[in-house]
Amino acid sequence: MQSPSIQMLTICGISELPDQRERSVTHVLSILDPDHPDPEAFGAYDPHHRTILRFHDIIQPIPGMILPEPEHVEAVLRFGEDVARSREAQMQGHLLVHCHMGVSRSTAAMLTLMAQTHPEESEDSLFERLAEIRPQAWPNSRMIAFADDILSRKGRLTDALRRHYRRQLQRIPRYEQLMHDLGRSREVEMAA
Template identity: 80%
Template sequence: MKPSSITMLTICGISELPDQGQRSVTHVLSILDPEHPDPEAFEAYDPHHRTILRFHDIIEPRPGMIMPEPEHVEAVLQFGEELAKSGPSRAEGHLLVHCHMGISRSTAAMLTLLAQTHPQESEDRLLKRLAEIRPQAWPNSVMVGFADDMLSRGGRLTDALRRHYGRQLRRDPRFVQWMRDIGRSREVDMAA
């Protein structure tokens, strides 16, 4: 993803998709639960390129649920490569990444794309950029761990994620209970 080819970055949840339809979205990365139907909101969008990934927003195995796997993050990186290749054919673009709430899987995917696009940028700066795009970002740690390895960041992306979690907990202490309630205690503990 060349920085000059994408002029707008958006992260949102499914309920926010109708509001994005008038914003000239050119590329969409949808991350949905496997059983969730395709959002109808996209029927009102102008023509755009869309990639759909399906897995659950979990960090520990659960019966009947699909964990984020390396191939999911590889698909995010492939999406980024295709986005970069399409850059010369357009003057500008608007990338929308969404999951169900626009908090975890989508923010992990956007962080992955930012790290791919800006390989020399510090991990803390990447997470600061992410928080500017989506202040409530709580990236899925499993996805970020895979991205850290695949992008040869040597654990630095995961370390920066710990600091980001800490900032989020200080910004909104309700995250502690929310994350624990959905089985994400390990991420809360990472912030300590």
């Protein structure tokens, strides 16, 4: 996604989508649970390009749920390539990535897109920019591991994710219990 003309990057949850309709969104990546209905908010948006991916926000197998897989991250990267080629992106585009809460899947996807767009940028710098865009970011570790591999970052994205988790636990201590409750203790342990 070699497109420096995307001027605005936004991450949000479903409940925040109505607040974004006046912000001239040109490209949307929606990451939804498989059984979640399409958000009605998009009916009020100006014309935009939208891609929808459907999988659960989990990091280990759970019966009846769909894990993020490499093909989901590859779809995120194809979306990034499409954005880079689009005329709207060359005319000051606005990229919106959302999931249910705007905390995990969407932040992992945005980090993946930023790493794709800026292959020369350090991993820690990418995570710092992610936290500026979405202060509550807690990227899905499984998605980041796939992005790390696909983008040939040689473990550096995963290492930077550990440091990001550590900073987030210092900033938002309640995340420790929340991640344990969500079955994501392994991510908390990554921060240690």
